[in-house]
Amino acid sequence: MRPVDLAREHGLSTQAVRNYEDAGILPAAGRTPSGYRVYTPLHARALRAFLSLVPGHGHQTATSIMQAVNRGATEDALRIVDESHARLLDDRRTLDAVEAALHDLAPVPQERGDTFSGDTFIGPLARRLGLRPATLRKWENAGLVRPRRDPRTGYRVYGAGDVRDVRLAHQLRRGGYLLEQIAPLIAQVRSAGGVAPLESALRDWRGRLSARGRAMLRGAADLDAYLRTRDP
Template sequence: MDLARGHGLSTQAIRNYEQAGILPGAERTRSGYRTYTPLHAQALRAFLALVPGHGHQTATSIMQAINRDATEDALRLVDESHVQLLEDRRTLQSVEAALRDLAPVPQERGDTFVGPLARRLGIRPATLRKWERAGLVQPGRDPQTGYRVYRAADVRDAQLVHQLRRGGYLLEQIAPLIAQVRSAGGVVPLESALRDWRSRLTARSRAMLTGAAALDVYLNRRPAPHRAEPS
């Protein structure tokens, strides 16, 4: 099948795309073979171009909407992807700003307790305890007194939470970022991850442009939807 070979796909994949509504329905010959036209080829190009920027599921939904003549639904899905990309960019910028604003954490032991740390951040001790219940800071305990002990990494986490909270982020939004700082072994390795994150957002943004261009060609080539005549 020329359509499959031209895109490095199997004939079964093309049939699956048609069955899923990604491609418009194909006419059949008398012997039952599907007949694919240049319109089907453009639909396939549009779908494959949409996937890198929007993801497989959303790209599928966009094509399904267009092929059932629900173009407004398709464009809404495109808009929603752009909104999500913008939110991801804002999150990245907030994290980068929070990291820049972190006070240097001493390399020596420098343990501190809840009261001094709260005063240092300008918050109440109860706020630190709330962050602890949310898993955002994980202080140890003094074996003699049972008091919370914040070591250098705990102070760093508390500072990062504080900066992100000031940026308007909810605790549940902050949790995965703190987890990434811990898994990276600190802020410095995370800076490399943030550069990678920025590169991925840039690539996704460019992919959305490519997908939009291919989708626009497909929309222009599709026949106008049939409108029922008024009775």
């Protein structure tokens, strides 16, 4: 098989096929007496496996998998696959925790004497959530919540959006997440304009994770076919 034969099947350029070989994604090709590359069905399966791995694992991880296989380190390749699946599982668990936190969010009832212009002060909010005021101040320093200050008293004043952020942070902290892991999510809630838009984003996120999982299955099938061809 010529480079162009492999390239045409996948809509690639012949240079891309040569680059894949140079990168170790394909096994080394034979050469004609005049120096032209000669590929075999083994190379075709290798290219098919790599292109099938990319959607689920990403280009860099798929490259590492194929490089390991082609240097004879199949166990290393399988370990890389396992680690990639573990990352997908971690992403699923994170998504589950975020969705659970959003589901548990509910308006905090106002209590007489603890509001300022319809907002909540740090003490009443902390008591209602079973937190210490020092915890809320720590979360403020970490950027999880940004209460404004009463210009007359200097007290922290938590509006509805701040209360939402505190409750979301509280749920995620109870789920074992670190402040540095929670901060980007809170920022996303703010940029989305609230929880409702984020719920739509999370549905899209779950769809992407499912698509990634299916892609991993397809990649595994083609990788197995390549391994069986390479090491029957």
